[in-house]
Amino acid sequence: MFAAMHILVIEDDIEAAAYMCKGLRESGHVVEHCADGKEGLGQALTGSYDIMIIDRMLPGLDGLSIISALRAAEVQTPILVLSALGDVDNRVEGLKAGGDDYLTKPYAFSELLARIEALNRRNVPLSHDNKLTLSDLEMDLSRHKVKRNGKTIPLQPREYRLLEYLMRHSGQVVSRTMLLEQVWDYNFDPQTNVIDVHISRLRNKIDKDFDIPLLHTVRGAGYSIREPV
Amino acid sequence: MNLFKTTAFKLAVLFAVVFILIAVSALTSMYYYTVGEIAQQTERELLHEIGELEAQYYQEGRTSLVDLIKRRDVYGKHLHHFYALTHSDSSLDVGNLALFDLSDLRDNDTNDVLFQTSDTTIYGQKVRDILRIATSRLEDGSIIIVGQDQQSLVELRESTFSAMLIVVSITTVLSLLSGFFMGQYVLRNISRINEGLSASFNNDFNLLLPVPKEHNEFFTLTEKLNHMLIRIRDLISSIRQVSDNIAHELRSPLTRMRSRLEVTLLQSRTSAEYQEAMEQAIEDCNDLLTTFNALLSIARAESGIDKEGWSTINLYEIADELYELYSVVAEDAGHQLQFTNSGNYFKVSGNRQLLAQALSNILENAIKYTPVPGNIHLDINAEDTMITISLCDNGPGIPVEDRQRVLERFQRLNRDTRSSGSGLGLHLVQAVAKLHHAELSFKENHPGLCVILKFPSNNLT
Numbered sequence: 001m002f003a004a005m006h007i008l009v010i011e012d013d014i015e016a017a018a019y020m021c022k023g024l025r026e027s028g029h030v031v032e033h034c035a036d037g038k039e040g041l042g043q044a045l046t047g048s049y050d051i052m053i054i055d056r057m058l059p060g061l062d063g064l065s066i067i068s069a070l071r072a073a074e075v076q077t078p079i080l081v082l083s084a085l086g087d088v089d090n091r092v093e094g095l096k097a098g099g100d101d102y103l104t105k106p107y108a109f110s111e112l113l114a115r116i117e118a119l120n121r122r123n124v125p126l127s128h129d130n131k132l133t134l135s136d137l138e139m140d141l142s143r144h145k146v147k148r149n150g151k152t153i154p155l156q157p158r159e160y161r162l163l164e165y166l167m168r169h170s171g172q173v174v175s176r177t178m179l180l181e182q183v184w185d186y187n188f189d190p191q192t193n194v195i196d197v198h199i200s201r202l203r204n205k206i207d208k209d210f211d212i213p214l215l216h217t218v219r220g221a222g223y224s225i226r227e228p229v
Numbered sequence: 230m231n232l233f234k235t236t237a238f239k240l241a242v243l244f245a246v247v248f249i250l251i252a253v254s255a256l257t258s259m260y261y262y263t264v265g266e267i268a269q270q271t272e273r274e275l276l277h278e279i280g281e282l283e284a285q286y287y288q289e290g291r292t293s294l295v296d297l298i299k300r301r302d303v304y305g306k307h308l309h310h311f312y313a314l315t316h317s318d319s320s321l322d323v324g325n326l327a328l329f330d331l332s333d334l335r336d337n338d339t340n341d342v343l344f345q346t347s348d349t350t351i352y353g354q355k356v357r358d359i360l361r362i363a364t365s366r367l368e369d370g371s372i373i374i375v376g377q378d379q380q381s382l383v384e385l386r387e388s389t390f391s392a393m394l395i396v397v398s399i400t401t402v403l404s405l406l407s408g409f410f411m412g413q414y415v416l417r418n419i420s421r422i423n424e425g426l427s428a429s430f431n432n433d434f435n436l437l438l439p440v441p442k443e444h445n446e447f448f449t450l451t452e453k454l455n456h457m458l459i460r461i462r463d464l465i466s467s468i469r470q471v472s473d474n475i476a477h478e479l480r481s482p483l484t485r486m487r488s489r490l491e492v493t494l495l496q497s498r499t500s501a502e503y504q505e506a507m508e509q510a511i512e513d514c515n516d517l518l519t520t521f522n523a524l525l526s527i528a529r530a531e532s533g534i535d536k537e538g539w540s541t542i543n544l545y546e547i548a549d550e551l552y553e554l555y556s557v558v559a560e561d562a563g564h565q566l567q568f569t570n571s572g573n574y575f576k577v578s579g580n581r582q583l584l585a586q587a588l589s590n591i592l593e594n595a596i597k598y599t600p601v602p603g604n605i606h607l608d609i610n611a612e613d614t615m616i617t618i619s620l621c622d623n624g625p626g627i628p629v630e631d632r633q634r635v636l637e638r639f640q641r642l643n644r645d646t647r648s649s650g651s652g653l654g655l656h657l658v659q660a661v662a663k664l665h666h667a668e669l670s671f672k673e674n675h676p677g678l679c680v681i682l683k684f685p686s687n688n689l690t
Contacts, residue, residue, distance in 0.1 A: 106518055108511075158553060184554060188586040189522045190593070197558045220511055 002028060002171065005050040005120055009033045010040035010066065011082065012058050020053070023109050037061030044070055049077050051116050056083040056094070064097040071098035078119040082107070091187070110221035114173040121169055132167040135227050137206060137214055139167055148210055158183065159202050166215070166225040175222035199223055237415045241408020245401055252396045260389045264382060268361075271377050275363035278310070278375040283365050286373070294373070295323050310377055311360060317370030324374070418447045422454065434462035463531075471528045478520050486513040523657060530583055530660035541687065544616050545575035547585055548609045555592045563601035566592075572611025578687045579665045587661040590654040591620050591680050599624030599677070616684045623677035632671050658682075 007024055011017040012035045021031045032047070034040035037060035044052060044066065052070075056063035067079055081099040083090060094102045101115050132139040136149045146153045146163065155163065161183045166174060176195040181187050199215070207213045212228045278301075286294040298312045302324065313324030360376035367373065418441070425438035437455045441448050493506040552568040559566035595605045599622040606621045662669040662682055672679040 106514075106521070108515065108518070184550060186582065186585050186589075188526065188582055188589065189519050190589055194554055194558050194589075194593075197561045198554075200561070201557055220508065 003120060005029045005116070006048070007031045007116070008040070008044055008047060008049045008052045010037070010044070010052070010058065010063070011035065011055040013055070020109070020112070023113070027113055035059075037063070037066055041066045041069055044075065044077075045073060050120055052077055052079045053112075053116065054079055054081055054099075056081060056090075064094065064099075067094075067098045078116075080112070080116055080119060108175075108221075110173065110218075111175045111177065114175045114178060114222055117172045118169050118174065118178065121172060132164070132170075134167060134170050134225060135212065135214060136210075137167075139164060146206070148206055153205050155202075155205060158198070159205065162198060162202055163206065163225075166223065169225075171224070171226045173218050173221045173224045178222070233412075235412040235415055237411040238408045241404050241411055245404025245408070248400045248404065249397050252400060253393055256389055256393050256396065260386070264385060267382055267385075271361050271379075271382075272363075275361065275375050275377055279363040279365045279373060282312075282373045282375065283367075286367055291367075291369075298323050298373075310375065311362075312376075313372075313374040315372045315374070322371065422447070422451060425451075426454070426458075429458050434458050434465065467528055467531045471524055474524055475521070478524065479517055482513055482517050482520075486510055486517075489513070523654075526583070526586060527657045527660050530657065530664050539578065539580055541576050542579045542581050542584060543575050544577055544584070544618065544684065545570060545609055545611075547581065547588060548607060548618060551585060551588050551592060552607055555589070555596065559592075559596050559605060562596055564596060564599060564603040564605055566596075567604075567606045569606070569608045570610070572609075572616070574611050574686055574688045575609065575616055576687055577616060577665065577684050579684075580661075583661045583664065587658045587682075588618070590658050591682075594654055595620055595622040595624065595680075598622075611686065614686050614688055616686050618682045618684070619672075619679050621672075621674045621677060621679040623674065626673065626676060626678040627671060 007029050009017055009021060009024075009031060011020065011033070014035060017033050017035065021033050024031045032043065032049075034043050037058035039060065040054070040058065041061055054063045054066055058066075063081060063083070067081070070077070070079070078100045079098065081094040081097075081102045082105065083094065083102065084105045091102045091104075100119055103112060103115060130141045132141065138147045139145075140147075141164070144160065146155055146160065162179065165179065165182050177187070177189070179195050179199075180190065199217075203213075203215045207215050214228070215223065215225050218224050282294060282297065285297050295314060298314055301310070301312050311324070314322045316322050361379050362374050362376035364375075365373045421441075422438060425436070429436045429438065437458055438451045440451050440455070490506060490510060493503065498506070548570070549568065552566065556566045556568075592605075592607070595603075599605060604623045606619075608617075608619050608621075610617045610619075658680075659669050661667075665684060667682050667684040670681045670683075672681055
């Protein structure tokens with residue numbers, strides 16, 4: 001289920017920003033761009049956005065200061081921090097300052113897209129009976145049961161968590177790094193296709209014996225679980 | 230640096246002042262105590278004498294007094310006592326004192342008065358001119374005077390002064406000399422360190438400071454400075470290596486990508502062909518990104534700058550999670566992956582992400598290089614203060630002569646450069662091990678290889 005977002009991009013690298021904005025617009029979103037920190041903060045305070053993408057190194061006012069200022073002004077908009085600084089310390093810094101997600105350069109555009117769409121979905125409340133439903137696939141979160149077409153599917157704990165994350169972001173593209181981060185809490189880059197193998201196991205259990213596949217591979221980006229077209 | 234500005238010299242001057250003050254105050258108080266005692270004693274004696282003479286006059290009359298004085302005179306010469314009795318007009322009647330001025334003499338009190346005695350020598354010694362006297366005015370206007378020579382007191386005073394002078398001069402000279410030598414000593418050592426640091430700096434930190442033979446504070450300082458220099462040298466070397474490696478490792482795939490794209494553009498292609506070429510380019514970029522990230526991880530691990538991600542880590546948990554993560558992959562590849570554990574204290578001080586990455590690298594290597602179907606065994610063992618993680622496979626193993634080489638960057642055993650992965654895997658493991666004070670080693674598994682990581686646990690008991 002696609003939701004167009006109103007996005008503010010604060011990035012001083014003009015070319016990178018141009019491509020990013022183009023990509024975001026072509027994905028269906030409305031994008032505004034600022035190349036200066038102070039200007040960006042002003043824009044962020046006066047406009048109303050669904051998501052902000054803020055680069056750390058900016059002229060005028062640096063990214064983390066902008067984020068701190070926004071949070072102090074009680075602006076709760078989800079923020080994705082972009083940075084060339086990539087180690088754990090910097091990531092922790094970025095999240096502590098009030099950022100919601102942290103992406104290091106160079107990044108894949110599909111990764112960026114997947115992450116901001118995931119951020120946008122973050123605050124959607126669950127249905128009152130604590131269930132996640134997609135087509136005929138049903139996840140009962142209170143009883144830890146998964147059923148498709150009425151048939152119970154036994155899942156290993158990790159497979160369950162994987163499915164839960166995908167279901168919470170149904171209709172969105174979820175990248176491999178996002179999965180490794182959210183389901184295993186690791187943020188390194190595995191050399192092999194370890195995530196792919198786990199996905200294919202999951203797929204075997206929830207899709208293989210059923211008519212309509214729900215779990216899809218999005219080439220170059222990641223995976224997505226979505227309603228059949 | 231100016232000698233007189235050194236702390237050592239200033240300290241020496243300070244000590245000199247303190248010692249002088251101590252010596253002077255000691256001598257002064259000793260002087261006043263002794264002199265005080267002597268003076269008081271003299272006073273008592275003089276007043277006693279005067280009292281006796283007065284009594285004699287009032288009891289027996291003047292003539293008797295004169296006799297007594299004459300007798301005492303004889304004695305007095307032994308004891309440096311002097312007597313005199315004047316007429317009512319203040320001229321000398323009897324005695325061995327010649328008076329100057331009696332006008333401000335006080336009765337029943339003692340004074341220090343300059344006297345000229347009638348004898349200039351007594352037993353060959355010249356008599357001093359300072360006497361302490363006690364006087365008493367009789368009812369007929371004449372005055373009895375008893376005096377005591379103050380020579381010993383004067384001599385004491387003078388010798389105390391001389392002593393003080395000598396002490397002060399010696400102390401000053403010695404202090405300044407020692408200050409000078411101390412200053413020189415400190416200056417010399419500090420110059421040596423300064424020169425050493427300049428030399429090191431000018432040689433890209435490849436030179437270390439010469440270590441002094443004596444185990445004093447300069448030794449400790451020099452050692453610590455050397456540690457810092459070594460660290461700086463390693464960091465610079467690490468940065469250089471990263472740049473070299475980036476250049477080396479990224480050049481080929483970048484060239485490949487470029488040629489692919491250039492070739493694609495040489496002719497007109499179908500839309501599908503262009504799409505294919507672009508998707509291929511994205512794949513190449515992804516590979517580059519992976520390599521790039523791996524290089525950065527290694528640099529970070531080697532420089533040890535990830536200190537904020539540092540906490541107490543349970544190695545068993547990481548091993549278990551990675552086992553679970555990779556068991557599926559192993560199975561999929563046709564291998565069997567086992568996990569065993571023993572012991573109960575698995576905690577170390579470390580960085581979770583780096584440790585996971587290292588373990589993941591070893592697991593991936595085993596899965597990739599062991600021929601199918603393979604047996605891969607992950608084990609974690611905690612014993613006393615050591616936690617050992619070992620991953621054994623029944624693959625081709627690493628020949629002993631190559632075991633050092635694989636830890637270097639970009640080494641792969643098989644010449645198959647098309648296999649995925651950048652060849653940085655084991656190097657990262659080595660860097661992470663070093664950072665955690667762990668030991669990485671290889672063991673023959675007959676057949677196959679065991680990769681062993683030994684960690685010191687943070688078990689303080």
